[in-house]
Amino acid sequence: MIGIFRTNISSVDDKNSVVTAIFSQFRVDACSVDIEDCDRVLRVVSPARLEEAVIIDFVKTLGFTCQILE
Incomplete structure (x- = not known):
């Protein structure tokens, strides 16, 4: 997966x-945030089937906006 x-992570x-929180909570191969991009793109690569809604909800609990980038 x-x-x-798209997020509002800026610093x-x-x-x-x-x-760090995503790596500790989920089984992922890679995770990054491009704070230089206008959409502050969060990219998560997981070997397992991980629902996008789960990531969105988790990031929101951390205090940030998060939605699927289309």
Whole structure:
């Protein structure tokens, strides 16, 4: 599963805390946030079937907006 999401994560500290939280909560191969992109793109790569809604809800609990990037 590869999930690509639009967020409002804008600082390096926020990016690092979100990526660390995702790695600790889910089984993922890769996770990154491009804070230079206008959509602040969060990309999550998981070997398992991981529902996009689960990632969205989790990021929202961390205090950020998150939606599927179309």
